[in-house]
Amino acid sequence: MSNTITKIASLVVMIVSFIAYVAKAPAFPIASENLLPWSTWFFISTIANIILWQRVMKLLAFALLVIWFYAFAASIVPETSTARVILDDIPRTEEAFVEAGEAIFNGKGKCNTCHTLDPSAPKGRCPDLSDIGVLAGTRQPGVSTKDYLIESTYEPHKFLVPGYGNIMPPVWKPPISLTELEIETVIAFLQFQGGEVDLTKFEPPVDIGSAITEVEVLPPLLLGDVERGKRVFVDGAKCIACHAVAGIEQPAGQTLDDGVEVVAAPDLTDIASLNSMRYIEESIVKPNALIVSGYGSVTVKTNGASIQGTLTFQDEEKITVRVKDAGGIETEQTLLLSELDPEPIEELTNLKDQGYFWIEVNTADTGTKVRGDLADEDAENVIISVDGETQTISKSNVQVQATIIDFDGNEIVGELVSENEDEVTLMVDGEEQVIDTFDIDEGPIYGRALGKRLSVTSPMPDNFPLLLSVADMSDLLAYLASLTGATEETVAEAGASAAEAEDAAE
Numbered sequence: 286m287s288n289t290i291t292k293i294a295s296l297v298v299m300i301v302s303f304i305a306y307v308a309k310a311p312a313f314p315i316a317s318e319n320l321l322p323w324s325t326w327f328f329i330s331t332i333a334n335i336i337l338w339q340r341v342m343k344l345l346a347f348a349l350l351v352i353w354f355y356a357f358a359a360s361i362v363p364e365t366s367t368a369r370v371i372l373d374d375i376p377r378t379e380e381a382f383v384e385a386g387e388a389i390f391n392g393k394g395k396c397n398t399c400h401t402l403d404p405s406a407p408k409g410r411c412p413d414l415s416d417i418g419v420l421a422g423t424r425q426p427g428v429s430t431k432d433y434l435i436e437s438t439y440e441p442h443k444f445l446v447p448g449y450g451n452i453m454p455p456v457w458k459p460p461i462s463l464t465e466l467e468i469e470t471v472i473a474f475l476q477f478q479g480g481e482v483d484l485t486k487f488e489p490p491v492d493i494g495s496a497i498t499e500v501e502v503l504p505p506l507l508l509g510d511v512e513r514g515k516r517v518f519v520d521g522a523k524c525i526a527c528h529a530v531a532g533i534e535q536p537a538g539q540t541l542d543d544g545v546e547v548v549a550a551p552d553l554t555d556i557a558s559l560n561s562m563r564y565i566e567e568s569i570v571k572p573n574a575l576i577v578s579g580y581g582s583v584t585v586k587t588n589g590a591s592i593q594g595t596l597t598f599q600d601e602e603k604i605t606v607r608v609k610d611a612g613g614i615e616t617e618q619t620l621l622l623s624e625l626d627p628e629p630i631e632e633l634t635n636l637k638d639q640g641y642f643w644i645e646v647n648t649a650d651t652g653t654k655v656r657g658d659l660a661d662e663d664a665e666n667v668i669i670s671v672d673g674e675t676q677t678i679s680k681s682n683v684q685v686q687a688t689i690i691d692f693d694g695n696e697i698v699g700e701l702v703s704e705n706e707d708e709v710t711l712m713v714d715g716e717e718q719v720i721d722t723f724d725i726d727e728g729p730i731y732g733r734a735l736g737k738r739l740s741v742t743s744p745m746p747d748n749f750p751l752l753l754s755v756a757d758m759s760d761l762l763a764y765l766a767s768l769t770g771a772t773e774e775t776v777a778e779a780g781a782s783a784a785e786a787e788d789a790a791e
């Protein structure tokens with residue numbers, strides 16, 4: 286009787302696991318994290334069936350085993366390539382976890398490429414972790430040692446140790462790709478550094494399985510070929526024409542395609558030590574998203590003349606523009622923002638995004654002119670600050686303005702009164718002015734208002750994503766990720782100057 290039950294049970298297991306294996310069902314958790322693949326269940330149960338049954342059933346089980354063998358042989362690469370296997374039957378003891386965690390800290394986790402475990406080690410660009418088992422509990426009020434360590438490994442960007450940049454990769458993401466269990470052992474190892482090891486199971490803050498599919502659609506950061514990436518940087522995309530990197534000779538007089546001008550650009554020697562890869566990638570894909578201060582291009586008009594150059598300084602009252610003359614000689618010009626010429630604004634939308642800081646409108650109902658600093662804007666209104674007081678003006682109550690430029694280069698701005706073949710009449714500061722069409726060089730240009738703006742753009746070309754192949758781009762990013770040239774002195778200096786900047790700001 287019991288023999289029959291065993292036979293039937295093993296038959297059921299065999300059939301279920303065969304179907305599950307073919308259908309690629311997720312593994313069945315027998316212990317909380319011990320996942321035994323369906324192929325293993327199937328293999329064991331088939332052997333049992335071959336032993337237990339006779340004749341027909343024996344043959345059937347054997348035939349299935351052969352089929353399985355071929356299917357398994359074909360899929361053997363993904364089945365066996367996960368490093369997780371090593372940890373699968375690790376006993377849940379402090380000793381085993383700490384030992385495994387140490388191996389991962391120095392191995393697959395690559396933690397030791399950034400972190401030291403030696404209190405006397407010189408302060409580098411990543412914190413020393415020799416006391417982390419105690420220190421972790423003091424980092425954030427109300428956050429326990431273990432919770433802090435969970436956050437540090439899964440979501441390192443959430444809390445940055447003061448003085449350090451956001452460069453630690455979430456260790457569950459490629460290329461490090463630690464599993465939940467591996468992270469658990471590393472946490473045990475970290476707790477062991479001066480603290481008590483707590484092996485209680487916890488719910489990871491990130492569901493690695495589903496998060497990883499999102500990650501995979503990003504370019505495979507850091508997975509590229511660093512040496513090839515360097516060639517893309519120097520010869521392919523010629524980034525080196527503008528950006529210096531210590532140790533690479535910057536070719537003099539290099540020319541770029543399509544008349545792109547070589548300009549001064551930030552030194553990238555240690556770009557990866559203080560910036561996240563996401564920022565670096567965005568700098569290339571969307572150079573205008575965040576412009577490093579002191580490097581943006583700007584065009585402004587003052588007294589009818591246009592000045593184009595690099596915006597090297599800016600505060601509430603003035604700007605400094607570095608201008609290159611025809612002979613290549615550079616000079617700096619400081620301009621008061623109030624000296625900039627107002628330009629006609631065609632549409633009263635997204636004014637701030639377009640760089641407007643001053644605006645003049647004429648209200649349609651009372652005909653009053655309102656001019657001042659652009660304080661705010663929403664879909665219906667513009668809010669103008671006039672001598673410290675704000676005025677809210679409905680966009681629908683703004684009169685259209687016309688601008689005419691005559692052949693002497695004079696700009697006449699007013700509301701349009703009338704217009705015919707021979708003349709245009711504008712209301713300028715309360716007086717009608719008639720302009721002969723023969724005198725008009727340009728215009729009338731209609732606008733809803735006048736504004737002064739500073740529009741700053743990046744001089745870095747924005748077409749690299751089109752020019753570079755996906756492989757070039759990922760190799761280039763891998764190369765940039767290797768640019769962590771910060772020596773101890775430069776880190777100390779950066780820290781000191783950041784502290785100075787903070788002091789100065791106070």
Ligand code: HEC
Pocket residue numbers: 390394395396397398399400410411412413417420421424434437438441442444445446449450451452453454456471475
């Ligand atoms: C690319 C360098 C880098 C790698 C690789 C790296 N870290 Fe970090 N880690 C940092 C930096 C920088 C900080 C400080 C900024 C922050 O809090 O994120 C940090 C902070 C930490 C902290 C908080 C330290 C404190 O004093 O509060 C812990 C814990 C930590 N890392 C653990 C790990 C573990 C475990 C690994 C490997 C699985 C690892 N790190 C891999 C750079 C790295």
Ligand code: HEC
Pocket residue numbers: 518522523524525526527528541545546547548549550551556565568569572573575576577580581743744745746749761765
């Ligand atoms: C025509 C000159 C020029 C070329 C060519 C150029 N850049 Fe830039 N790049 C700049 C300037 C100017 C800035 C600073 C303004 C800004 O933030 O956009 C900058 C900013 C950056 C930044 C952000 C730097 C920081 O300190 O935050 C990165 C990263 C960068 N470039 C990478 C590249 C890479 C990679 C290439 C080649 C694919 C490249 N650049 C080609 C001019 C250039």
